[in-house]
Amino acid sequence: MTPALSAAIDTNAIPEANYSPTGEVLGGVRRFISWLDRYGETSWDFQTFYASDLCRNIKQLYYRQPLLGTMAVSPIIFCEAFLPSARSLFWKRQRFPIADAHYAMGFAFLSRHLNSDEHYQRARHFLQVLEETRCAGHDRYCWGYPFNWGTLRGTIWQGTPLITTVPYVYEAFREVHVIDNDARWREIMRSIAEHGVEDYHDFNTSELASSCSYSPFPEQSVGVINANAYRAFMLTQAAIDFSDDRYSKVASRNLHFVLESQNADGSWHYANDGTRHFVDHFHTCFVMKALAKIEALTGDVECTRAIERGVDFYVRNLFDEHGVPKPFAKPPRLIVYRRELYDYAECINLGMLLRGRFEKLDRLVDGVVNQVLTIWQRPNGSFRSRQLLFGWDNVPMHRWAQAQLFRSLSLLLLKSGQQEDLSGVRT
Structure with a gap:
């Protein structure tokens, strides 16, 4: 992470908007398309952590019994907050x-x-x-x-x-x-x-x-x-x-x-x-x-x-x-x-x-x-x-x-x- 990016994150010192629709935006879109071509059209998802029957049932337990459910869902929340790449271990x-x-x-x-x-x-x-x-x-x-x-x-x-x-x-x-x-x-x-x-x-x-x-x-x-x-x-x-x-x-x-x-x-x-x-x-x-x-x-x-x-x-x-x-x-x-x-x-x-x-x-x-x-x-x-x-x-x-x-x-x-x-x- 560059110092400039770190500063933007830590202080919300966002650069002033100064973009050209046919310049920076088009360049960003083209970079994205190039990434999409390499990465493919499937991905994990926000719900990947809860897509399996086990984790879906843990989530349902949280809805039915919040105290017990909170204890059960805590490891998943930890992964979501601190180890998002763990999605690949939960679902396809x-x-x-x-x-x-x-x-x-x-x-x-x-x-x-x-x-x-x-x-x-x-x-x-x-x-x-x-x-x-x-x-x-x-x-x-x-x-x-x-x-x-x-x-x-x-x-x-x-x-x-x-x-x-x-x-x-x-x-x-x-x-x-x-x-x-x-x-x-x-x-x-x-x-x-x-x-x-x-x-x-x-x-x-x-x-x-x-x-x-x-x-x-x-x-x-x-x-x-x-x-x-x-x-x-x-x-x-x-x-x-x-x-x-x-x-x-x-x-x-x-x-x-x-x-x-x-x-x-x-x-x-x-x-x-x-x-x-x-x-x-x-x-x-x-x-x-x-x-x-x-x-x-x-x-x-x-x-x-x-x-x-x-x-x-x-x-x-x-x-x-x-x-x-x-x-x-x-x-x-x-x-x-x-x-x-x-x-x-x-x-x-x-x-x-x-x-x-x-x-x-x-x-x-x-x-x-x-x-x-x-x-x-x-x-x-x-x-x-x-x-x-x-x-x-x-x-x-x-x-x-x-x-x-x-x-x-x-x-x-x-x-x-x-x-x-x-x-x-x-x-």
């Missing part, structure tokens, strides 16, 4: 559909930005992978996690469709369809939309609002805010793509649930279930991203008002005084890390959607991009996964959040190029 490298969808989008953005057939072909490759890795046993196209996920509500089994994954895949097929107009992609998009509207359960929460289930099994989780935001966006987009009012009617009720769930200070809890009332960085971005996309599609003034209140909370509570993303507005428990790559990725994604509307947010996003390129990207091209209490977690995890950051930087390049085209100036 896997392919993650949510990561493949982000890679497909990222390469599609690069293909458009650089007019590159090579990147377009790489985007198609990830779509073909997604076709192969859809959930088995379902008539409609859908995706979930490739591991058994132990949650507060029980186990979500491998291959269970998740509404927090499916919309990203819909976007991935849509972004490549924009380039090649391949009817095959549109057929899959329609299948995904049908899955989204038919296979999840809705529970009325007010006259105008309904909360959807996290998976097709309603007992597993209801009231998760970002899940409803995702579904509302995907079905709003699908209603326009396929001129089908069935989608917009369901989307409207999920959207109203999100809008009615916004707190007086502009924040959103993770869930309205009386238990998970924390406010964190990347889930806040998830919600506002969906609202920004819906606003762009429909001009909904309620979305506009919610975004304005949400951004005000976001910039005041989820960055520190140096403009560094904070994982939580207020930590709900003891956490074993200081900074999270996922927060950086989603900050940039949100910032690109809202670019030019909120001056303070624009400045923060510029600083975050600079931090990513000067502190978080490693010499081999990959990105650090977390800043721990002591040192770094440098285990690259496609889902957490190498793929998301690659997409965000690729989107930045595409948006910057579009703005330069409009002004008649190329940097």
Whole structure:
């Protein structure tokens, strides 16, 4: 670790943002692609520590009996905090559909930005992978996690469709369809939309609002805010793509649930279930991203008002005084890390959607991009996964959040190029 990097970590003396979209960012993206070519498309994951039956049951014990469970889970937490490379001892490298969808989008953005057939072909490759890795046993196209996920509500089994994954895949097929107009992609998009509207359960929460289930099994989780935001966006987009009012009617009720769930200070809890009332960085971005996309599609003034209140909370509570993303507005428990790559990725994604509307947010996003390129990207091209209490977690995890950051930087390049085209100036 260089003295300059050590100083940046120890004092948060982040270099001022001064990057060229076609310079440093493109260089960072190219270094990352070179790393991805060498490393491969499978990886370990944030959940790798708990993917085995033994460790998943230990986690469930923690949920049921916190005192006994804390003792049982302590060795795993120690590895997570101080020996992250131990992941390789707990589970295997896997392919993650949510990561493949982000890679497909990222390469599609690069293909458009650089007019590159090579990147377009790489985007198609990830779509073909997604076709192969859809959930088995379902008539409609859908995706979930490739591991058994132990949650507060029980186990979500491998291959269970998740509404927090499916919309990203819909976007991935849509972004490549924009380039090649391949009817095959549109057929899959329609299948995904049908899955989204038919296979999840809705529970009325007010006259105008309904909360959807996290998976097709309603007992597993209801009231998760970002899940409803995702579904509302995907079905709003699908209603326009396929001129089908069935989608917009369901989307409207999920959207109203999100809008009615916004707190007086502009924040959103993770869930309205009386238990998970924390406010964190990347889930806040998830919600506002969906609202920004819906606003762009429909001009909904309620979305506009919610975004304005949400951004005000976001910039005041989820960055520190140096403009560094904070994982939580207020930590709900003891956490074993200081900074999270996922927060950086989603900050940039949100910032690109809202670019030019909120001056303070624009400045923060510029600083975050600079931090990513000067502190978080490693010499081999990959990105650090977390800043721990002591040192770094440098285990690259496609889902957490190498793929998301690659997409965000690729989107930045595409948006910057579009703005330069409009002004008649190329940097």
